[in-house]
Amino acid sequence: MAAVATPARPPLLIAPALPYPPPEVRAAPRDGAGVVLRAVLRGGPLARTALARATGLSPAAVSRHTAELIGLGLLRELPPVAGPPRAGRPQMPVEVDPAHHAACGVHIAVDMMTFTLVDLRGAVLAEERIRHRRSAGDVLGRIRSYLPGFLARRSRHRSVLGLGVVTGGWVDSERGTVVEHSLLGWRNVPVRQVLSAATRLPVHVDGHARALARAELLFGAGSGSAELVQLFVGNVVDAAIATGGGVLRGRSSGAGDIAHLPLGVPGPPCACGRSGCLQATVSEHTLGRRAFAEGLIERPDFALLLERALDGHPAALRMFRERLRMVGRAAALLLDVLNPELLVVAEAAVVHLPDLMADLHEEVAAHSHLCADPEHVVVPTSFGEQVLAVSAGAVVLDAVHRRPMELRTAGSA
Ligand SMILES: [Zn+2]
The missing domain is CATH 3.30.420.40 (ATPase, nucleotide binding domain)
Known part of the structure; x- marks a missing residue:
């Protein structure tokens, strides 16, 4: 049986903090590593030749990006596919590696909030719900106090790529603020500013419908x-x-x-x-x-x-x-x-x-x-009863899958 090369344990990573989400409507440079990662997420496991066909990138570019993504612990190689002997090195298919990293999320509903950890493929690893009293001070205070214990109990040595905070109403994802949520009585609440300082994680804030649309595009019906x-x-x-x-x-x-x-x-x-x-x-x-x-x-x-x-x-x-x-x-x-x-x-x-x-x-x-x-x-x-949990993690995963090379090692400036 062929041995699978095991990469060294990847570094702890965190997702880029700003700007989020990418301003799609403006011209953005094509991120080749992101294109490869999303192609594997959509169609994997895939061999590099199939990846080149799926992405339109050159075989050399696919090999380079694949090696980078394996090094970050985002992709992993599988044993070569059995088949007739052929010239050259055997083709090792790659797939998204769900083992090393996770996205943390908090969905804020009118009376409850859902804490979640989601792997790189969008699978919910953990979900816990607590009640809140609606005021911004109470909700953000509870997130600050609950999150460390939640991560300690549930992350199981995975590196946490960021914190996604999603809710209904009018959310300015670029500034990271909830502009207006009439049922909570919130106006201009600087969620990212408060939680970035408190958690030292990159914080991504978005409306839950937009977050779900991103999740459906990444790993759902869309x-x-x-x-x-x-x-x-x-x-x-x-x-x-x-x-x-x-x-x-x-x-x-x-x-x-x-x-x-x-x-x-x-x-x-x-x-x-x-x-x-x-x-x-x-x-x-x-x-x-x-x-x-x-x-x-x-x-x-x-x-x-x-x-x-x-x-x-x-x-x-x-x-x-x-x-x-x-x-x-x-x-x-x-x-x-x-x-x-x-x-x-x-x-x-x-x-x-x-x-x-x-x-x-x-x-x-x-x-x-x-x-x-x-x-x-x-x-x-596509997410059944886990719809709130997936929406909260999806805003982080969307940033990771679009621009994986902007991940930076935890602790670095
Ligand atoms: Zn009305």
Whole structure:
């Protein structure tokens, strides 16, 4: 049996702190190592000849970048593929090495936050949830105090490439601030500044829909796609738009704000002063309150409503189906405006009650002028119950997979 060359233990690495995310809309130099790493992530294990074909890089460039990535512990070689003897050295395929590094993430929801560790392929290694009291001081303070113990318990000697912090609402990823999150009551919270100083990790801050779009492009349903729309329906409802393999931020980092999209049907009053806005109509908070008012659950708690639906309670199931119909109308509008290859939905029913996808598809078919095959275009999130955990890690992984050579050794200036 052929021995596999074992590289020396790779150095501890951390991801580049600034700028993040790369300004895709501006011209950026092509990072050959990143192109190779993403090709292996998408199609690996791959031999170097196949990598040259997949990337359009020269065999010499592929060999150089592959050696660099193996040296950083990002790729590893596999034993040569058995086959007829051929001239030259045997081909050693390479694959992404998930053993040495991890991305840490924190997803901030309205009442809970999720701490996570994710490997280079997007697999969730650890996930822990704690409650918080919504104020920025409380949330950031809890992250500071909880993170060291979480990493000590869960990182298992992996080097942590950075901390991703994601949440809903309006997030300026370039400055690393949450500009506005009305449900948390946050305005202009300098998340990266506070947490960089406290953790000494590179901190990447983004909206959770944009983070999920990046995850779908890297290792989910959108792998290999150029255009994708990510729809997120929780307490916050928002979207992200990926084009040309990058995710649109917009002039003021506000792209994808669909909370106040008018559905054109009577709906509950919204904080904006109108009624029938998408978020106010379909949010988990709204559904929980409605179910409580209708006597379906003993307190206004969305998780209880989901439990009822999973038990097959007809009225609970009806509420989820009605919600998916409303989501379908919003999806149809986005499909007509943007005409993406895929529209990915992260929502409780599509994760936990997949039979209900038919309602979503029917509503899209009834309202979209362009999308004739919603069952192929409108798909559930690739990450199931781990959707929050993956979104938080994905902002770090996106930086690593795009520009791996900007990783720097931990402790170096
Ligand atoms: Zn509104």
